[in-house]
Amino acid sequence: MWNKLNKSMMFCQMMFGLSFYGVMVILTRFFLEELNYNEADTMMVVGAFSAIGPLFAIAGGFIADKFLGAYRSLTISYLGFTSGYVLLFAGASVLNVPMALCGIALASYSRGLMSPSYPSLYKRTFKTQEDFENGYPVNYSVNNIGAFLGQYLFPMLVLVLGFNGSFMLSGVMAGAALITLVISAKGLRSVAAEIDQQPVSAKNWIAFSVLSAAMIGLVFFMFSNMDVGQNIVYAIGAAAILYFVSLMVKVDYAQKLKMGTILIMTFLTTCFFVYYGQMMTSMNMVAINTMRGDLFGFIPVAPEAAMAMNPLWCMVAGPIIALFFSNLEKRNINFSTATKVGFAFILTAIAFGILTMAVSTVGADVVIRPEVFLAIHFFQAFAEVVVGSMVVAFILSVAPKHIENFSVSLFSVAIALSGIVGAVFSTSIALEKGQEITQEIVQNVYGDYFQLLTVLAVVMVGIAFGSSWVIKKMLASAKQRETAAEIAQA
Numbered sequence: 033m034w035n036k037l038n039k040s041m042m043f044c045q046m047m048f049g050l051s052f053y054g055v056m057v058i059l060t061r062f063f064l065e066e067l068n069y070n071e072a073d074t075m076m077v078v079g080a081f082s083a084i085g086p087l088f089a090i091a092g093g094f095i096a097d098k099f100l101g102a103y104r105s106l107t108i109s110y111l112g113f114t115s116g117y118v119l120l121f122a123g124a125s126v127l128n129v130p131m132a133l134c135g136i137a138l139a140s141y142s143r144g145l146m147s148p149s150y151p152s153l154y155k156r157t158f159k160t161q162e163d164f165e166n167g168y169p170v171n172y173s174v175n176n177i178g179a180f181l182g183q184y185l186f187p188m189l190v191l192v193l194g195f196n197g198s199f200m201l202s203g204v205m206a207g208a209a210l211i212t213l214v215i216s217a218k219g220l221r222s223v224a225a226e227i228d229q230q231p232v233s234a235k236n237w238i239a240f241s242v243l244s245a246a247m248i249g250l251v252f253f254m255f256s257n258m259d260v261g262q263n264i265v266y267a268i269g270a271a272a273i274l275y276f277v278s279l280m281v282k283v284d285y286a287q288k289l290k291m292g293t294i295l296i297m298t299f300l301t302t303c304f305f306v307y308y309g310q311m312m313t314s315m316n317m318v319a320i321n322t323m324r325g326d327l328f329g330f331i332p333v334a335p336e337a338a339m340a341m342n343p344l345w346c347m348v349a350g351p352i353i354a355l356f357f358s359n360l361e362k363r364n365i366n367f368s369t370a371t372k373v374g375f376a377f378i379l380t381a382i383a384f385g386i387l388t389m390a391v392s393t394v395g396a397d398v399v400i401r402p403e404v405f406l407a408i409h410f411f412q413a414f415a416e417v418v419v420g421s422m423v424v425a426f427i428l429s430v431a432p433k434h435i436e437n438f439s440v441s442l443f444s445v446a447i448a449l450s451g452i453v454g455a456v457f458s459t460s461i462a463l464e465k466g467q468e469i470t471q472e473i474v475q476n477v478y479g480d481y482f483q484l485l486t487v488l489a490v491v492m493v494g495i496a497f498g499s500s501w502v503i504k505k506m507l508a509s510a511k512q513r514e515t516a517a518e519i520a521q522a
Contacts, residue, residue: 084261
């Protein structure tokens with residue numbers, strides 16, 4: 033199952049996790065302390081940094097399908113990461129906000145270019161769909177090794193290297209991934225789709241360049257004007273879904289049913305990642321304001337590094353989940369993807385229930401121990417691995433081949449929409465700059481907010497299980513129609 037090609041791609045994925053999440057974990061303090069942003073604006077920028085990249089997976093999927101192919105798109109995306117982090121380094125060195133935002137914009141666009149290209153190319157490095165489905169959760173864990181190390185180490189590296197040095201380190205790691213992709217070019221192209229094996233016309237290169245310049249400019253504008261930017265995210269997300277619906281009109285009824293299941297899964301994914309997005313916004317702010325002490329009394333953890341506990345558990349969760357469902361399948365126990373998402377919402381409800389209890393019962397010292405956040409991230413990480421790995425594999429299994437990359441990009445659209453929605457929700461608990469953290473604020477403001485999210489997670493459990501029944505019926509009907517068509521042709 034494993035070979036040199038998918039191993040080299042997983043190295044790139046680890047470098048992405050190290051560099052991207054290393055930057056993300058220190059952005060909050062960078063904007064609060066160095067650029068003098070307030071809490072609400074900081075949460076919107078950081079939330080957008082985690083969300084806008086996946087949104088531009090729409091463009092990334094279109095570019096990979098129509099212009100460049102998955103391998104070229106992936107290689108150029110890592111060039112963009114490297115360049116973006118260098119710009120961020122330069123902006124941090126002279127405290128130039130436009131330059132820093134330009135670096136963030138380039139990194140965000142590059143993530144959008146990478147998101148649909150990576151899984152489709154990675155899939156082709158395996159011999160069978162079953163090998164890919166079993167291997168993808170492991171890849172998810174490898175990504176999270178990088179994410180964990182980045183989120184845990186970068187807050188401490190800032191003390192030594194400063195913000196600018198830390199951003200430059202991310203550029204070096206992204207550059208290492210770029211070199212790996214270039215070295216592996218021959219092998220990756222040999223298994224890639226036909227478009228990657230054909231030369232790119234000058235017309236396509238020009239179209240790609242113009243489109244990319246426009247997208248990067250749009251991302252920069254969105255970061256500079258977040259009030260308008262969030263509406264642009266909603267508009268682009270809605271346009272992508274409407275375009276997908278328009279493609280459904282052009283296919284036969286069996287494919288319409290399959291594509292309809294992708295829309296249902298996109299809705300469930302959007303709802304789930306509203307909770308995931310809290311890790312970078314509201315949960316991160318709560319940790320910065322309340323988390324004190326060493327983990328288990330001897331492991332130092334910076335408050336803003338609390339989110340590193342998520343990829344720590346994801347590293348553990350990936351192989352366990354892959355082994356768990358693989359063993360169930362050997363016993364002919366098969367759960368649909370939507371049912372697995374329902375299980376994920378159960379875990380999410382538990383995670384946010386623990387968080388609600390922690391903030392609602394906080395003492396007069398307004399301190400929450402790191403062990404509480406470790407428990408919260410345990411449940412949320414297992415939920416994330418289920419959704420993050422299973423949904424992409426499901427989309428690839430039912431999507432028409434000619435729009436495979438664009439279909440995968442709907443998963444990223446879901447992450448983008450949920451990231452902005454989650455960031456907007458999070459601003460409801462933002463405090464004024466310099467406002468003192470008190471027991472009353474933590475118990476009432478934070479407590480009411482996370483209690484509402486817990487209740488809504490329970491509601492989503494029922495919705496996910498109901499969706500599972502609907503999807504099962506749709507896929508069964510599609511299979512019947514395809515069988516009937518094959519018999520008619522014979």
